[in-house]
Amino acid sequence: MATKGNLLYAQSGGPTAVINTSVWGALQAARSCAAVGDIYAAYHGIQGVLDGELFDLAAEDQLQFAKMPHTPGAVLGSCRYRLQQEATEDYQKILDIFRRRNIRYFLYNGGNDSMDTCNKLHHFFQEQNYECAVIGVPKTIDNDLVLTDHSPGFASSVRCVSTLMAEVTVDACSYTTPQILLFEIMGRNAGWLTAGSALARLSGFGPDLIYLPERTFSLENFLRDVENLQAQKPHIVIAVSESLRLADGRYVKELSGTKEHDVFGHEQMGGAAQLLAAYLKKNLHTKVRAIEFSLVQRAACHLASQVDLYEAYHVAEYAVKLAVSGVSGKMAALQRQSNQPYQVDYKAVDLDAVANAEKKLPSSWINAAGNDVTDEFISYCLPLISNREDAGRYDVPLELTDNGLPCFAYLKKQLLL
Amino acid sequence: MATKGNLLYAQSGGPTAVINTSVWGALQAARSCAAVGDIYAAYHGIQGVLDGELFDLAAEDQLQFAKMPHTPGAVLGSCRYRLQQEATEDYQKILDIFRRRNIRYFLYNGGNDSMDTCNKLHHFFQEQNYECAVIGVPKTIDNDLVLTDHSPGFASSVRCVSTLMAEVTVDACSYTTPQILLFEIMGRNAGWLTAGSALARLSGFGPDLIYLPERTFSLENFLRDVENLQAQKPHIVIAVSESLRLADGRYVKELSGTKEHDVFGHEQMGGAAQLLAAYLKKNLHTKVRAIEFSLVQRAACHLASQVDLYEAYHVAEYAVKLAVSGVSGKMAALQRQSNQPYQVDYKAVDLDAVANAEKKLPSSWINAAGNDVTDEFISYCLPLISNREDAGRYDVPLELTDNGLPCFAYLKKQLLL
Incomplete structure (x- = not known):
């Protein structure tokens, strides 16, 4: 042996x-x-x-x-x-x-x-x-590894983003007041997770517009898309990738690039959603709310x-x-x-x-207007959640603890001498 | 009859x-x-x-x-x-x-x-x-109704905030890099929900400092509290109420009140956590991340x-x-x-x-330093989640749907003639 x-x-x-x-x-x-x-x-x-x-x-x-x-x-x-x-x-x-x-x-x-x-x-x-x-x-x-159908971790983030987005959208629809919700979704250079937010629609309350980094972002087209929707419905839900870029190569989040400083002298740097919310507010005089799930997107076990x-x-x-x-x-x-x-x-x-x-979203899975995914993407993504x-359901019961709080694994990590 | x-x-x-x-x-x-x-x-x-x-x-x-x-x-x-x-x-x-x-x-x-x-x-x-x-x-x-031990809705928001905070904190502790996490929690004038974030500690990963609107907020004390902690541990977690006020009566979120405008000409108005994160960054030169759960806090059924x-x-x-x-x-x-x-x-x-x-948090449930809650608050709050x-466990099973997404009630609301 x-x-x-x-x-x-x-x-x-x-x-x-x-x-x-x-x-x-x-x-x-x-x-x-x-x-x-x-x-x-x-x-x-x-x-x-x-x-x-x-x-x-x-x-x-x-x-x-x-x-x-x-x-x-x-x-x-x-x-x-x-x-x-x-x-x-x-x-x-x-x-x-x-x-x-x-x-x-x-x-x-x-x-x-x-x-x-x-x-x-x-x-x-x-x-x-x-x-x-x-x-x-x-x-x-980010689901951007090549040669694998998808990467572990992606599906859980999709489930997190689509669930939270559906729940928050239902909440926002409680009032008659028109409102635009702008959700900023993680993804370094690829739009997979932002695209995944489309699954929220299966609950009846998903994004109306989805903007992915695979397509050049245009403020003019964005404004026109939202205006068109405003004529149809009071509550508008938009998913934007954190890494959207303009035609000149700048990230959307760099639009705060006038380098303004807050009262502490620190440079203010809002995310893409916050910037785009300000843009919509200025142009449409509507209630707009930017929401960023931040680390919750990858940590919500x-x-x-x-x-x-x-x-x-x-x-x-x-x-x-x-x-x-x-x-x-x-x-x-x-x-x-x-x-x-x-x-x-x-x-x-x-x-x-x-x-x-780096695996990007295939072009055929993005609609012609560049503001949504196609049914092919939904067919790809839905089985994963x-x-x-x-x-292939995992058989560890996701049981609640007695005190209602999560219970995490703890390893002692006794280092080898 | x-x-x-x-x-x-x-x-x-x-x-x-x-x-x-x-x-x-x-x-x-x-x-x-x-x-x-x-x-x-x-x-x-x-x-x-x-x-x-x-x-x-x-x-x-x-x-x-x-x-x-x-x-x-x-x-x-x-x-x-x-x-x-x-x-x-x-x-x-x-x-x-x-x-x-x-x-x-x-x-x-x-x-x-x-x-x-x-x-x-x-x-x-x-x-x-x-x-x-x-x-x-x-x-x-907000749990601020008087003459009731607590108000329905409060406990679910506590469970949401403490669960998400625990999960995100575990995530942030994955690296050796020192980091400060600043969570902004809802609450119009009372600090109940911000205080409730203390329950995250029962998972092993809760806030180190909690700042409530029941106490006047001092930037100097805040900075000193954080500096003291930095000497002890690399990852610091802080919960701040959205409605913190300074001694002069201004809200902390009004500290961005120099009325700076972003590139769209829209007035920038960050939340309390974003402002305080900028303040810590400037003074401590550490990685600081501000996280706002926004509407998720009240919508996460x-x-x-x-x-x-x-x-x-x-x-x-x-x-x-x-x-x-x-x-x-x-x-x-x-x-x-x-x-x-x-x-x-x-x-x-x-x-x-x-x-x-309006019911505020009792003074005896806040520690002397004004940066934490006492055990009495924990005893009050924990049974609620x-x-x-x-x-009094609710017997409707919180079952997942087949497609992994939430399934919401829909009422036709046929208006009476």
Whole structure:
């Protein structure tokens, strides 16, 4: 029997509502692999590896793992550290730690930047003839990773955004007073999550207009769109991406660029929705309210999608199996098999192709006027937040605690000496 | 047998997550009263009465009422219309409608302003010798109605605010980077809901500092409080009420009062948290993020408190019983019998005493430094969001729909001719 190799798991980048469920899936899979010895986690991603801050994941209280589906943030700690090509010292440090701890399987959970780090390490280990399987575990609410049908984390954010938007819209419709609600939705360069807000319509109260960063934003067209709607209905709901850009390349949020300062001398920088609300107020003399869900969009575990939780668990499980099978330089990806019933398979895709690529919303999923999504997008997105039993429903009951507050997983993270 | 009188129910002011459950409770109670004939609702509160816009509540599809606990906003329509003492024309109009429809029981669901309207109508009907029982049904997320232990709607907003705050705080603690989170919480003049954010601590991730409008706000003390904490921990969480005031009487949000204008020429008016975030950034050179949950605080039915739903139903039921018993000029109120186990009774209190009074947080429930609540407040507040079966748990299952989105009640509101 070959000597066992140890496994290291780490989280990187912005959290999603389901990344901690992936930790659980990876741990369970690793425990059942005869080839895996110790199961470590790095504290604060690759930064923790560089600092030698590892801990024994398998030694943690196992009861805590059942709480992972309710636990937002990065339970292992995250980082924004990105390995630079020329940072030879970093690579050497990592290799030293890996050798010292006999780490032969490395799983890195993250988005585009993290997949780049993952890929660089894979190539470095190969050059150095250090045998280690490096596998990426996908995760991003932005849904902009290529070669995977979607990324874990996206669906839960869609469910959060569409639920909150529906509820707030119902509230705003309580009065006869005309009102415009402007919701600002997260998404670095891609409009997936903003587009996902369209699902709120299934509750009867969704956005009337959706503006995505995939299309150049025009203030004139925006004003005309809203004016046209005002002739039809008193309450207008608009979803705008935080990263909308004008034809001259400037972000909409940079429109406050006159660099005005508040009473403390600090530069005021409102978001896109706040700026556009001011624009509508000035031009339409209507009540306008800008709403930004902020970090709630990625932290609202209590609204996590059952399908998303299920897939976050299983994609990490699959990633461990890939690593143990001797594959390296791959990302575990999701491949949709069918939509009715919704079914996915897991597959390995090349990190070379994933790293730093960015998946935008296909042009055919945006309407001609550039202010809405098409039915094709809805068909793509809806099954991801489904609660149907046949859709890979996650079976950890999302039960309330006795005191009515959420109960989070807690890991001791006793660092290895 | 005496002639039956008809009953009219209406909603007023800002919605809460549970006001529609009160409609259900009132309807069920009214149906079982032999003295009640038709059961009407006004569309958009007293405004609807003035406009003669009434509809038959009992004729609505009964299946819709089971969805009330999931339905935010005002399902009957709300208004901000306040009866003025001298508006004799309004009173006469209302009396005419009441006579014409033989309305002998009027239940008005609202906060302070609405109780004032309710009280004025009660006295007017008495003067005019028009026999009609006028009863107020309490409702406000601000929890500032006097003579009731608490107001329906408050607890659900507390559960929403504390849950979201806990989840977002866990997220922010994922990184090693020091960060200050500033949450702005609703509350017109009282700090109840801001204080309620303290419950997030029971999840392990709550606010470090809480600033209430009951205490004069000092920028200097605020800065010192935060600096002291920075010496102890990297992540600092602060809850501020939207209605904080400085010693000179100005609202904190008025600190942007240099009347600067954005690029559209519109006056910029950030909230208290945004202003205070700018102040901390300038003075502490730390990462600071201001978060405002906005209307989510009162519309998040998916986070409604079970106790709150239960009480919203039963307080309305009690109000109907009061009306039918011949009492008028009262508000149905909650009286806490015991805290362990948590038990309430319902009682009638005088609208004369309730109308326009405002209940602030007692001084003894705020700590000496004026930056936190005491344990007494926690003991008061915690049972209200409890999920214990013995605490008057509401038995409508908060089940998810198949598509993962909320499903709202829909009333046809066919206006009476």
